[in-house]
Amino acid sequence: MNRTQARLADGREIFFYDDEPTRRTVEDPREITRPDGGSELRYDPFLDEWVAVAAARQHRTHLPSTDQCPLCPSTAERATEIPQQDYDVVVFENRFPSFSGGEALDPGLAPRALDAVGRGEAELTSIRHAGSGRCEVVCFTPDHTASLAQLPVRRLRTVVDAWADRTAALLETGQVDQVYCFENRGEEIGVTLHHPHGQIYGYPFPTPRTRRMLDSARAYRSRTGGDLFADTLAAETRDVQSAGGGRIVARTEHWTVFVPAWARWPVEVHIYPHRPVRTLPELTEAERDDFAALYSDVLRRGDRLFATPLPYISGWQQAPLSAAEDFRLHLQLFSIRRADNKLKYLAGSESGMGVFINDIPPEQMARRLREAGSAATAATPKEDAG
Ligand SMILES: [Zn+2]
Numbered sequence: 376m377n378r379t380q381a382r383l384a385d386g387r388e389i390f391f392y393d394d395e396p397t398r399r400t401v402e403d404p405r406e407i408t409r410p411d412g413g414s415e416l417r418y419d420p421f422l423d424e425w426v427a428v429a430a431a432r433q434h435r436t437h438l439p440s441t442d443q444c445p446l447c448p449s450t451a452e453r454a455t456e457i458p459q460q461d462y463d464v465v466v467f468e469n470r471f472p473s474f475s476g477g478e479a480l481d482p483g484l485a486p487r488a489l490d491a492v493g494r495g496e497a498e499l500t501s502i503r504h505a506g507s508g509r510c511e512v513v514c515f516t517p518d519h520t521a522s523l524a525q526l527p528v529r530r531l532r533t534v535v536d537a538w539a540d541r542t543a544a545l546l547e548t549g550q551v552d553q554v555y556c557f558e559n560r561g562e563e564i565g566v567t568l569h570h571p572h573g574q575i576y577g578y579p580f581p582t583p584r585t586r587r588m589l590d591s592a593r594a595y596r597s598r599t600g601g602d603l604f605a606d607t608l609a610a611e612t613r614d615v616q617s618a619g620g621g622r623i624v625a626r627t628e629h630w631t632v633f634v635p636a637w638a639r640w641p642v643e644v645h646i647y648p649h650r651p652v653r654t655l656p657e658l659t660e661a662e663r664d665d666f667a668a669l670y671s672d673v674l675r676r677g678d679r680l681f682a683t684p685l686p687y688i689s690g691w692q693q694a695p696l697s698a699a700e701d702f703r704l705h706l707q708l709f710s711i712r713r714a715d716n717k718l719k720y721l722a723g724s725e726s727g728m729g730v731f732i733n734d735i736p737p738e739q740m741a742r743r744l745r746e747a748g749s750a751a752t753a754a755t756p757k758e759d760a761g
Pocket of ligand 1: 444446447518519570
């Protein structure tokens, strides 16, 4: 891994990850300071969840014109967030973080606060904690108009290293319990910057979704003696024999891509490693190589499903530090697009009650994604992805 570490003018950390060894001298010429007002965590006693309130984010950059993009390399005329004239992959602390600073949240904080409420010593609606954790931005390429799907596999491989390296570093800070590396792609998804980039959130607590998965894994283990993740992968693999061909989209030596039987989004794929690893840093070189090529393939299949490139959210589900239960690292990619001119919005049932209604049977989407792959090998040369 070729990494250069430096600091921006306001003290934020920046890390360059290069495809090849590159000597970099980093000097940020700007006079900038960090915006005032961090985030605050507020406790929702009904759902037993924390909500981050981050008022400073209201002022963050929103869909700037290309010549004002803060993620493009700096030029002689204009200093951006990246004080280099070129880069491969770069990670830096978000200027408008949803989570920043402080220690990881003590899991006993909310229960103790509720005890205090019971004794009349605290107010139920005032269980709060100064925002903690970390938010980082990951730029995949200096090319403003590219997309992850169009980048060479070599670059995706560097991105995998950057994700793994930052995950390991954040888990060692004492401020972070769980790391989420993700990408929002497309204005339909709410992207506020077009430049190809993703984000890394270091949450100071295990996230609600993961907590439920861990609870389920523990209950499944006690009921069946099995590992819920391994058994799901095995069941999806066996199902290939079924009439429709099952829900597996692709399989490589180290990874399997499938549409879960219970997919809730019109397009949803999960990518599981065959080995039971919990976080990205545990992946071997061979597993990373294999993933980079496979992910490139999956993204290009997604872009072939509809008339326009697929808007999607793609993110790594990683085990929290605090978790002892069975967990398997996996990538979850999903899209709100359900037809060329139709989006699936989270409406009443989904937003209000958390009950999803999926209009596309997962078996049908798996078949379309398989076909998008075979059509590609026949018709599309490797470089002509976009
Ligand atoms: Zn840009």
